[in-house]
Amino acid sequence: MKAVHQVFRDAFAAAPQLIDGVAAGDRSRAELVGSFYANVLSFLHGHHSGEDELVWPLLTARCGDAAAEVQRIADQHGALDPAIERAEVLLGGWAATPDPALGAAVVQALTQLREVLVAHLDEEEEVVLPLAAEHLTVEEWGALPAHGMKSFTGDKLWLILGLLRDRMTQEQRDLMLAHMPPPLVVLAERRRALLPRPPGRARPLRPAGATPGVARARRQERASCLALATTRTTV
Numbered sequence: 001m002k003a004v005h006q007v008f009r010d011a012f013a014a015a016p017q018l019i020d021g022v023a024a025g026d027r028s029r030a031e032l033v034g035s036f037y038a039n040v041l042s043f044l045h046g047h048h049s050g051e052d053e054l055v056w057p058l059l060t061a062r063c064g065d066a067a068a069e070v071q072r073i074a075d076q077h078g079a080l081d082p083a084i085e086r087a088e089v090l091l092g093g094w095a096a097t098p099d100p101a102l103g104a105a106v107v108q109a110l111t112q113l114r115e116v117l118v119a120h121l122d123e124e125e126e127v128v129l130p131l132a133a134e135h136l137t138v139e140e141w142g143a144l145p146a147h148g149m150k151s152f153t154g155d156k157l158w159l160i161l162g163l164l165r166d167r168m169t170q171e172q173r174d175l176m177l178a179h180m181p182p183p184l185v186v187l188a189e190r191r192r193a194l195l196p197r198p199p200g201r202a203r204p205l206r207p208a209g210a211t212p213g214v215a216r217a218r219r220q221e222r223a224s225c226l227a228l229a230t231t232r233t234t235v
Ligand SMILES: [Fe+2]
Pocket: 048, 051, 077, 120, 124
C-alpha cells in the first residue's frame, strides 16, 4: 500500500518539472507526459475504487469503536473526485494543444490535488493500515492489487508495475515476482531482456513470433523509463 501511495506522491510532485518542461507546440512530448499522468490518474481511480469495494465495508463492520474514524477517511474519496476529474479534463486539453498557459493550469490542478491527496494518504497509513492488519485477512487484503490493475491492459501494465517496483525494497520486489502467475513471470523476463544493456554486451535475439507486440512494448518501456527518470530527479 505504501509503495502505491508513494507513486502518487512522487508523480504529482514531479508535475511542475515534467509539464512546464514541455516546449510550446511540442505535441510529441506533451502526448508522452500527458499519457503518463492520464495513466497515473486512472491508477488513482482504481486504487480508490478498490478501497471503496474491498476495504471500507469490511473494516467498518469489524473495527468497533474505530468505525466512525474509518468512515471519515473513506468519505475523503468523494471529496477528491472533483479535483481528479478537473485535472483529467485540463490534462486532455493541454496534451492536445500544448500551450504554456494550459500547462500552467494542469500543474496547478495536479498540485492542488496532491495537497489534498497526500493528507488523505497519510491518514490511511497512520489510521487504516494498523486496523486493516488487525481486522482483515491476508486473502481479503491481497485482493486489492488485482483490483487496482484490472483497468490496465497491454503494455500499460508495465508502466504501473515499473512505477510500483521502483518504490519497493529488493525484498518486496522478489516477493512480488514470486507470487506472480507463471505467464506474467515469463513476460517480465522478456521485458527485462528488452531493457538497455550495458555497453559491450550484445542484445539477445528477439523472441520468435513476438515482433509486433514486443516492438510496442519496447516503445512503451522507453517512454516509461523517460518519465520515470525525470520523476526520480525531483524527489
Ligand atoms: Fe484512499
